[in-house]
Amino acid sequence: MDLHLATILIIAANVLVSLKGFSDDLFFERYKFGIGAIQAGQKERMVTSGFLHVDITHLFFNMFTLYFFADVVINWFGPSKFVIIYFISLIAGSLLALFFHKQEPYYSAVGASGAVTGILYAAILLQPNMQLGLMFIPIPVPAYILGIGYLLYSIYGMKSRLGNIGHTAHFGGAIGGYATTLLFKPDLIFSDTLMVILLALPILILFVLAKAGKI
Template identity: 65%
Template sequence: MGNLSIVLLVIIAANAIISFKGFSDFAFFEKYKFSVGGILRGEKFRMFSSGFLHVDMGHLFFNMFTLYIFADIVVSYLGNLHFLIVYIGSLLLGSLLSFYFHKNEYHYSAVGASGAVMGIVYSAILLQPNMSLYLFFIPIPIPAYIFGIGYLLYSMYGMKKQLGNIGHDAHFGGAIGGYVITLMLASWLFKEHLLMIVLLAIPIVLLFVLKKLGKI
């Protein structure tokens, strides 16, 4: 992992330490989780702190393992500092989109690094759109950009149908964060991967059009 190891280890350690504290301290978990009611009371810090809390070990492991898989691609292209900017920016964008969609649901709450992790995943997809990804239930490789488009469409469907106990909007917001911030930091992508940039933008534009029309 080279130079990434320190940055990645700090992020994983922060997630692990804060999550383990939350596992055993209900008051701590309640104070720092994403909570629409809390945010409306002025506790904006929840938009950041909730990204380091998880509901259980499985949730924590899945997010950190996914981060580990994709982090090296982002840092190799953008460097450690910009990797961190993509991670934190995506975390905040995920929280902001969640708040945007649930601002009228006073008791809505959520936790997890999924928004930040999805930002890193989408940053990696932009940087290497033709890399192959394997899904557990599909034994054939899928081009990264097709996975990216498909996942955003699935997230939109999940938001509309409120599928499972999953923050689909945070995932989508994190992906938008990774997409936008990466393009700001690596403008050369417009020259090398313009078609992929346009294709990956379609679900993002579609989300806000459907929201405007009241379909989501």
């Protein structure tokens, strides 16, 4: 697969910033997502944290996922709108994390997962029937089933505080990718109504649970 320059630049930025963070604890601590620091005025952390990673494995999996789905979005929208979706998803992930964890000043997170999940969800919305192969499932799975399942798992992760993973940022990123894709291509609402509704269901479930105080 030939990577577009826009994808290469985003991957390069993630690699360079992450490598700096691996070797410089002060840099990592200064630019990671931290509720207390953001509430104190360091709003730039909502963007910079999306380029830091915990370790090489964390970085690799995020960039590997981006590698697979970036071209779908670029082929539909072009590189400029791809970059817009990426950054809106990144910020949406940070905003949702800020909203859900605003009473937890020591909550912190890093990673491109929110932005990458936004690109993943945009790609699924654009091509819901593309077949995805998963390591632990021997047959290809339609993309929309993976997308819905992933967000339902993220709700479970948010509810049970599963692992040291920013499930909230993943979910916020998906909302950002979903909303921006529909903004750029509103005719999907009419041409693929069922898929638009299906992919919105986990988002609706999240906010119903939040309103009910279940998360």
